[in-house]
Structure formats: C-alpha cells, structure tokens
Amino acid sequence: MTASTDGQVGDDAPLALQDPDYREAVIDLLGAIAYGEISAFERLAEDAKLAPSLEDKVAVASMAAREFGKVAGIHARIAELGADPFAAMAPFRGAIDRFHEHTAPSDWYEGLIKAYVGDALADDFYREIAAYLDATTRDLVVSSLEDSGHAAFVVDRVRAGIGADPRLGGRLALWGRRLMGEALTQAQRVAAERDALTALLAGGIDRPGLDLAAIGRMFARITERHAERMAELGLAH
Template structure:
C-alpha cells in the first residue's frame, strides 16, 4: 500500500466509501456474469454462444481481486455487496432483453454506462484503489464482437435499428436512475463525491457535468453500433 493510500484510509468515512464502491462493482460483475451466461442461450450460432460465454467469464474474472481488496480493508466481501443486490437486480429485472440483439445492446451499452459511472467516481480515489477499479472495468476486447453483430443485423433488416435505438434509450434511462439512487442512498459515496479536506469534490454543477459526460459516452456507443441515441 502506497503512502498516499495509507493516509487516505486514515479517514474512516473514506474507507467506508471505498468498501461501498468495491462492493457495488463486485456484485455488478457477478450479476453481469449471470446475465451474460443466460443471454448466451439466445445466441443464434455456436460461435456467438462462445463469444457471449467468454464475455461472462471475463466479468467474473474480476471478482476475486475486488474481494481480496475488500478483505484487506477488513471488510466482509459478501456484506459489502449486500446493499447493492436490490438496486442492481432491479435494473436487470426492468431491462431483461427479449431477444439476442437486445441482449447484445445491453451488454455493450448498459454495462458501458455502469462502468462509466464507476470510473467517474474512481477519479476521487487513492491511486491504488483507482487502479484496481479501472482494471476491473476493462473492456477485455469483446466490444468489437457486439458492434460487428449489431451492425450486420441492422444492415440485413433496417427496421431492427429503430427498435434497438428505443431499447438503448430505455437502458440509458434506467441506468441513470439506478446510479443516481445508489449515490443518494449511500452516505459514504455521497461524501466521497463531495470531497474532503485532502480530496477534491463535486458540487451540484460538477455532478451534473459528470452525468452529462456519461450521457455523451452513451451516445458515442450508440453511434458506433449504427443507432440513434
């Protein structure tokens, strides 16, 4: 643990915020693994099934490092994840895909928005924790597969594009709602965003700009898929 990291964790509120954040990300990874493995059943070809299963495996592969860090901080990883089960499960319940292509959009756009939110928060963390979070949110190189499949499907059936664009907007709305709810419900995370004596923070205007950046990155992903945001 670096010197700057040690100093940061002298603040019990900061430690609580980090435990919250790592717990949220860890459960998000487990939930993504379950969902992607389930979505693989919708795959039209064996190649697609294997690609989706590989995405699921990559998500689950990040959990061990997150749980190890939680244990190092003296936290029970399962207790740290527990507060986030309901909001994350609720998001997946509200956004269950009806078909293979909706599942692809959710894997690319929905997960991308969640990762953007966590990366924004990571900017206010000590270097060691920030590096761990960024590593856990790495793409793992699967985006190209999703973009290729969605673009090919729209080229074959242009009407599909309209339906998937609507689906993408729905995902954005649900993801932003859940992200704002989590940030508001967890006092330590709210305090982390507000900053401290030795850490910069966000005022309401800055928080608004943060969500604007997340929305802009969502629009860029939709455009890469050939969809209107």
C-alpha cells in the same frame, strides 16, 4: 497498504484511507462493482443461450468468464480494507437486480445492446469516481472496468443485424434509451441510500471534491459517451 488483525487500515495507508468515512465509501464502491461483475457474468451466461450460432455462444460465454474473473481482485481489496466482501456487496443487490428485472432482453440483439451499452453506463460512472480514489484503489477500479471483448463483438453483430433488417435499428435505438433511463434511476436510488458514496464526491481529507456544477458536467460526459456508443452501433436516432 496493510490491514491489522482488528480490521483497521495500517499506519502505512494513505491519509485518505485513515478517514473512516472515505474508507466506508471505498468499500461501498468496490461492493457495488463486485456485485455488478457477478450480475454481468450471470446475465451473459443467460444471453449465451440466445446466441444464433455456436461461435456466438462461445464468444458470449467467454465474455461471461472474463467478467467473473475480475471479482477475486475486488474482493481481496475489500478484505484488505477490513471488510467482508459479501457484506459489502449486499446493499447493492436490490438495485442491481431491479435494473436487470426491468431490462430483461427479449431477443439476442437486445441482449447484445444491454451487454455493451448497459454495462458501459455503470463503468463510465465508476471511472469518473475513480479519479477521487487513492492510487491503489483507483488502479484496481480502472483495471476491473477494462473491456472484456464486448465492444468489437457487439458492434459487428448489431451492425450486421441492422444491415440484414433495417427495421431492427429503430427498435434497438429505443431499447438503448430505455437502458439509460433505467440505469440512471437505479443509480439515483443507490446514491440516496448510500450516504458514503455521495459524500465521496464531495471530497475530504487529502482529497479534492466536486461541486454541483462539476457533478453536472460529469453526468453530461457520461451521457455523451452513451450517445457515442449508440452511434458506433449504428443507432444514432
């Protein structure tokens, strides 16, 4: 796929990418993911300061570096589509920043839960949308959502913490529910403000769409996966 000098997608692009509404939606989606990765990097770098040991500090800092390493590929794809990566990210700063402001962790364990559960909620949503993208963009999105070492590390540390202090489990279970509530609230605000993303799920040229029942099932799957992660952490309360 190529982009001409005037910013239009080349003739060899898939039919869907020649639909300006679809392309706008893809640019929106990639902008949201890119800014989410940058925010994840910043947050993990801050969380590293809360680490109780040098080993934990290095582990979290390494996860932060991997998150930041994903941004370049997403920016390149946005540029291929004829858009400015920073302009594409800008509409999502408010919602993503508000989510982080409302869910600032108070300690090491809350930071771990947020890094694992909070990021996974967004990733699950993006994976669901990826099924309705052209192949090149879909593969990029899926690869950008690959685990950066969060899962095994977080599960090990959280389970060890609960083993040492069983009271910790109740507090972290509540924290996990709060993260989900805040994530859904911000996602709804973004969808309401970005018509292109909402229209993406409805289908278009050369693309299937989702009806309301299918969208409901999609969110049910996201909720189920959240519950599975909480159970894996020992927080199925």
